[in-house]
Amino acid sequence: MxxxxxxxxxxxxxxxxxxxxxxxxxxxxxxxxxxxxxxxxxxxxxxxxxxxxxxxxxxxxxxxxxxxxxxxxxxxxxxxxxxxxxxxxxxxxxxxxxxxxxxxxxxxxxxxxxxxxxxxxxxxxxxxxxxxxxxSSMVMYRTDLMEKAGLEMPEAPTWDFIAEAARAMTDKENEVYGICMRGKAGWGENVAFITAMSNSFGARWFDMDWKPQFDQQAWKDTLTFYLDLMKDAGPPGASSNGFNENLALFQTGKCGMWIDATVAASFVTNPEDSEVADKVGFALAPDKGLGKRSNWLxxxxxxxxxxxxxxxxxxxxxxxxxxxxxxxxxxxxxxxxxxxxxxxxxxxxxxxxxKVPFAEMTLQSINSADPQHPTVDPVPYVGVQFVAIPEFQGLATVIGQQFSAALAGTITADQALRSAQQVATREMTKAGYIK
Missing domain, CATH: 3.40.190.10 (Periplasmic binding protein-like II)
Known part of the structure; x- marks a missing residue:
């Protein structure tokens, strides 16, 4: 026992x-x-x-x-x-x-x-x-639609070429839109995309004294270009589209081009998930000829x-x-x-x-992003599609909502940028960056 x-x-x-x-x-x-x-x-x-x-x-x-x-x-x-x-x-x-x-x-x-x-x-x-x-980020595009438009994608395209191609590839009657870009509000969604884009246009979040720069011409050029292109060649309801929504649109044949994360390449070329898997080409993220491409890290x-x-x-x-x-x-x-x-x-x-078709382009894009020198003019911060300071997350969330509202058509580009400038100035002063 x-x-x-x-x-x-x-x-x-x-x-x-x-x-x-x-x-x-x-x-x-x-x-x-x-x-x-x-x-x-x-x-x-x-x-x-x-x-x-x-x-x-x-x-x-x-x-x-x-x-x-x-x-x-x-x-x-x-x-x-x-x-x-x-x-x-x-x-x-x-x-x-x-x-x-x-x-x-x-x-x-x-x-x-x-x-x-x-x-x-x-x-x-x-x-x-x-x-x-x-x-990083790059251009994914439909080779068949590019050919149909009578154009040839360069390995390193400019934003002007992208705009021309997007408008030429758009066929709204058949629900084919020339370009898909992030519109959903979020510091890691539309702000990441538009900030990387703005770097190539010569814009920056802050000057060397941490003064916000949304009232400068380079930001107006960036946002106006983005909004006009999305209005002419983007899908309806784009202000709700982030990475996953645009991925679904591209996979189902509704986007001529999609500029987004290089990691998406495997999803758009996988025949089990993508209806256009055998018709996808890749190019570097676009530039404006100022020495910076619009790719992030x-x-x-x-x-x-x-x-x-x-x-x-x-x-x-x-x-x-x-x-x-x-x-x-x-x-x-x-x-x-x-x-x-x-x-x-x-x-x-x-x-x-x-042998993977997008491997080399991904590596090239990652290696060409420079978080230490992300912009054309010098800046006091590091980070390509973000500013590596604690305040950025809250600030960029609010600014992302303004950019998204401009894309939805409820406010103008000027109003969005004016609001961004005011919010950024207030927050950076409160946090002690602006003396």
């Missing part, structure tokens, strides 16, 4: 010990195709780490940004791994809000990360996030909030999801074209990946 109770006690202890060691990590991520694919492959991680369970919280981009920002700023502790971008990492890293990843094992090969991408995730020599995919990355109770388990997940082995896992399941792009040098040296 005594032996039986000892045995039961040992079994109970074993069960309890098992329960103690089965950690659950909660991962907050964005509802983009590559992240959805990662969730589908989670079994590979849990098979290798049977003592870790994974819970996913998948959110639309604007909602994700809001939730993770609130959670980390209030030390809410809801998430063990957060999907954040190149904007948040340097600011949050400096605040001590993120766990350093400098102790990832040697097998991870941190030196293989693309320098431009790794640099944006490093603060004072500490890597604070691991890139899941890196991107971004990485959706995995970071661990400081104070998580599951730091070791979270690190294992981050290492798995951003490793060379993960890229090979995706390739073996879905082909090299569907591998998360823009993070590792070895990927672009891989002979199999070199």
């Amino acid at each position: 005594k032996f039986k109770s000892m045995l039961l006690g040992a079994v109970s202890l074993g069960v309890m010990t098992g329960l103690v060691h089965a950690e659950t990590i909660t991962i907050a991520t964005v509802n983009n195709g590559d992240m959805i694919r990662m969730q589908g492959l989670t079994d590979d991680f849990t098979a290798k780490n049977p003592d870790i369970e994974v819970e996913w919280v998948t959110l639309e981009e604007n909602v994700l940004r809001q939730r993770v920002t609130t959670d980390i700023a209030t030390k809410g502790g809801q998430y063990d791994v957060m999907t954040i971008g190149t904007y948040e990492v340097p600011i949050w890293g400096k605040q001590g809000w993120l766990v350093s990843l400098n102790d990832l094992p040697e097998s991870y090969d941190v030196d293989d990360l693309l320098p431009a991408i790794r640099g944006g995730l490093t603060v004072d020599g500490e890597l604070y996030a691991a890139p899941f995919y890196g991107e 971004w990485a959706w990355s995995l970071a661990i909030p400081a104070g998580t109770d599951n730091e070791a388990a979270a690190k294992k997940f981050v290492e798995w999801a951003t490793s060379k082995e993960y890229l090979e896992l995706v390739a073996s399941n879905e082909g090299w074209a569907n591998v998360p792009p823009g993070t590792r040098t070895s990927l672009y040296e891989n002979p199999e990946y070199k």
Whole structure:
């Protein structure tokens, strides 16, 4: 009898010990195709780490940004791994809000990360996030519609050529629109796109004294050009269209051209998802001949909030999801074209990946973006399609609403820019930037 109770006690202890060691990590991520694919492959991680369970919280981009920002700023502790971008990492890293990843094992090969991408995730020599995919932006276009319009896309087009081609390709009766560009309000949606565009027009958010520049001609030229082109050649309801909405329009044959993230290339050329997969060409983001193209630099990355109770388990997940082995896992399941792009040098040296039609254009676009010198005239900030200061997120959210309202036709370009100038001046004065 005594032996039986000892045995039961040992079994109970074993069960309890098992329960103690089965950690659950909660991962907050964005509802983009590559992240959805990662969730589908989670079994590979849990098979290798049977003592870790994974819970996913998948959110639309604007909602994700809001939730993770609130959670980390209030030390809410809801998430063990957060999907954040190149904007948040340097600011949050400096605040001590993120766990350093400098102790990832040697097998991870941190030196293989693309320098431009790794640099944006490093603060004072500490890597604070691991890139899941890196991107710039480029032109994706319908080769058949370009040919029908009697035009040939240059590898490095100007905005004037894009405008001419967009108008020539538009056939509103058959619901084909010459160009799709982001119109949905959000600092990572329409503001990212229009800011990158404005760089090529010679505009900037602030001068060297942090004075807002929305009252300058370069901004008027940018916004007017964007609004006129979208009015003539864009789809209806464009003020509600962000990355995912435009992706769906392009995949269903409704866009002649789409200027957006290089990461979209695998989705528009995948015959399972895209009706135009065999008719897509690629070109660099447009310029205005001033020495800056309108391409951005971004990485959706995995970071661990400081104070998580599951730091070791979270690190294992981050290492798995951003490793060379993960890229090979995706390739073996879905082909090299569907591998998360823009993070590792070895990927672009891989002979199999070199065959992917958009690989070289993606790398060229990423390497040509310069967050240290994003504009034609000098600026006191870094960041290509954003300004890397804490105030930018709130400020750009309000300005994005103005730009979206102008696209919807409820206010004029002049009114949107006047409002942007007033809001930016007030906020930058309040924050002490403007003396």
